[in-house]
Amino acid sequence: MDSSSKPTQGNPYRLLPSVDEVLRDPGVMTLAPSVGRAMLRTFAQRLVESWREEISVGSLDAQGLENRLAGEGLGLAMGALVDQDRARGLRRAINVSGVVLNTGLGRAPVHVEVAARMEVAARSFCVLEVDRLSGERNRRDERLSQLLGRLVGCEEGIAVNNNAGAALLTMHALASGKEAIVSRGELVEIGGSFRVPEVMTAAGVRMVEVGATNRTRIADYENALTAETGLLMKVHPSNFRVVGFTSEVQPAELAALGKQHRVASAWDLGSGLVEANTMRPLGASVGGETEVADALASGIDIVSFSGDKLLGGPQAGLIVGSAEAVARLRQDPMYRALRCDKVTLAGLEATLELILAGRGDELPTRRMLLATGDDLEGVSNKLKDALVDLGFQVQIVAGESQPGSGSAPGIFLEGPILRVTDPARSPAGLAAALRASDPPVFARVQGNALLLDPRTLLQGDQEDLLKVFASLPNSAGA
Ligand SMILES: *Cc1c(COP(=O)(O)O)cnc(C)c1O
Numbered sequence: 038m039d040s041s042s043k044p045t046q047g048n049p050y051r052l053l054p055s056v057d058e059v060l061r062d063p064g065v066m067t068l069a070p071s072v073g074r075a076m077l078r079t080f081a082q083r084l085v086e087s088w089r090e091e092i093s094v095g096s097l098d099a100q101g102l103e104n105r106l107a108g109e110g111l112g113l114a115m116g117a118l119v120d121q122d123r124a125r126g127l128r129r130a131i132n133v134s135g136v137v138l139n140t141g142l143g144r145a146p147v148h149v150e151v152a153a154r155m156e157v158a159a160r161s162f163c164v165l166e167v168d169r170l171s172g173e174r175n176r177r178d179e180r181l182s183q184l185l186g187r188l189v190g191c192e193e194g195i196a197v198n199n200n201a202g203a204a205l206l207t208m209h210a211l212a213s214g215k216e217a218i219v220s221r222g223e224l225v226e227i228g229g230s231f232r233v234p235e236v237m238t239a240a241g242v243r244m245v246e247v248g249a250t251n252r253t254r255i256a257d258y259e260n261a262l263t264a265e266t267g268l269l270m271k272v273h274p275s276n277f278r279v280v281g282f283t284s285e286v287q288p289a290e291l292a293a294l295g296k297q298h299r300v301a302s303a304w305d306l307g308s309g310l311v312e313a314n315t316m317r318p319l320g321a322s323v324g325g326e327t328e329v330a331d332a333l334a335s336g337i338d339i340v341s342f343s344g345d346k347l348l349g350g351p352q353a354g355l356i357v358g359s360a361e362a363v364a365r366l367r368q369d370p371m372y373r374a375l376r377c378d379k380v381t382l383a384g385l386e387a388t389l390e391l392i393l394a395g396r397g398d399e400l401p402t403r404r405m406l407l408a409t410g411d412d413l414e415g416v417s418n419k420l421k422d423a424l425v426d427l428g429f430q431v432q433i434v435a436g437e438s439q440p441g442s443g444s445a446p447g448i449f450l451e452g453p454i455l456r457v458t459d460p461a462r463s464p465a466g467l468a469a470a471l472r473a474s475d476p477p478v479f480a481r482v483q484g485n486a487l488l489l490d491p492r493t494l495l496q497g498d499q500e501d502l503l504k505v506f507a508s509l510p511n512s513a514g515a
Pocket of ligand 1: 204272354
């Protein structure tokens with residue numbers, strides 16, 4: 038290309054490189070090994086098209102295009118397209134939103150030792166469905182079942198893809214083609230399109246609603262029982278709460294009614310609080326959640342809960358209960374479709390083993406939920422000083438974090454929060470710039486400030502968070 042310094046004039050279309058010219062550029066060629074030639078061609082087409090588009094609307098002239106093509110321009114432009122494309126994938130993010138179990142950010146991050154066990158399972162052959170002593174086939178979740186028994190006192194336990202899957206399997210295995218009785222106060226929709234009536238329909242179950250939104254009595258269930266009844270179902274209303282003149286049926290009453298009429302009973306517990314006497318109780322932080330062990334002790338046949346909510350493990354739906362009821366679930370073909378893979382099972386086993394070893398409070402989500410205002414003071418002050426040095430205005434205020442994911446609605450965890458304002462941009466602009474960073478940072482905007490909640494930071498996040506702030510284009514300090 039002519040590199041004379043006099044301004045370029047004339048037809049910019051003539052300067053537009055062909056796709057093949059882009060691909061022959063030395064800088065672009067270095068991208069090929071990591072992107073692949075076919076994909077690189079697609080990016081080159083996209084680049085040439087976007088420049089042609091800019092020319093056609095008059096936002097790019099010959100001089101502008103020449104500047105873009107100068108030096109390593111083509112390689113840089115293509116590199117930017119490749120980076121943009123990669124940035125769309127699943128990648129680590131920093132959570133300063135203060136929502137601990139943030140569904141948008143993947144809920145519970147697992148303990149590093151749990152992650153290590155999952156990694157080994159992912160990259161190697163595993164003893165998954167074979168007994169290593171006899172060489173016979175066995176069940177993939179035998180160990181999990183044993184660990185769940187020790188932790189929550191169930192006879193049997195199994196795991197499926199998630200708790201929505203657990204509810205679907207429970208309904209299908211116990212009541213497909215029959216009726217399930219459920220309280221009108223529990224016909225809830227739980228974030229992300231889990232609606233109890235729709236799940237029932239998908240499971241081939243005829244739903245029989247009883248009671249009223251605010252009050253349901255055991256007699257309501259009893260009166261609805263017929264020869265067609267296959268299941269008495271209880272659902273945790275999750276992020277929905279009825280207050281005032283209310284009554285709900287006691288689980289023990291429901292279990293007893295089921296036993297009396299030989300009808301199965303099930304409780305979709307949702308977040309599923311699991312406590313062991315080796316752990317600091319989480320109950321107060323998550324306000325009145327029923328413990329899985331207590332739910333089982335009520336005599337209900339099947340209790341289901343998520344693996345990645347309060348348990349703090351990988352995404353899964355855990356189903357615990359009587360040997361007889363769990364056996365019916367295991368025999369259902371839907372279980373074969375919903376069961377967990379070796380990586381998830383390895384993570385669940387490792388999580389339960391940590392808890393049973395008395396190290397449950399080390400689980401990241403538990404640590405976040407248990408942290409007091411005092412615990413968070415040190416990191417808040419450090420962050421504040423560093424951000425002030427970068428030119429941001431920062432105030433530490435008393436704030437509230439949330440457990441999230443429908444666990445503990447209306448419960449807030451008190452602690453220090455950083456109110457950050459950037460002289461260079463609006464709070465929404467700052468939040469957007471943080472999300473676009475690497476790693477992306479997710480904060481909350483409130484009024485005229487950005488809120489950073491240190492509760493949801495993981496080990497190592499603090500340094501990276503500050504690097505992101507320092508690297509913001511025209512950051513306050515730059
Ligand atoms: C969260 C929740 C679900 C859905 O669980 P996933 O693990 O997200 O599939 C179902 N029921 C209740 C009561 C819940 O709280």
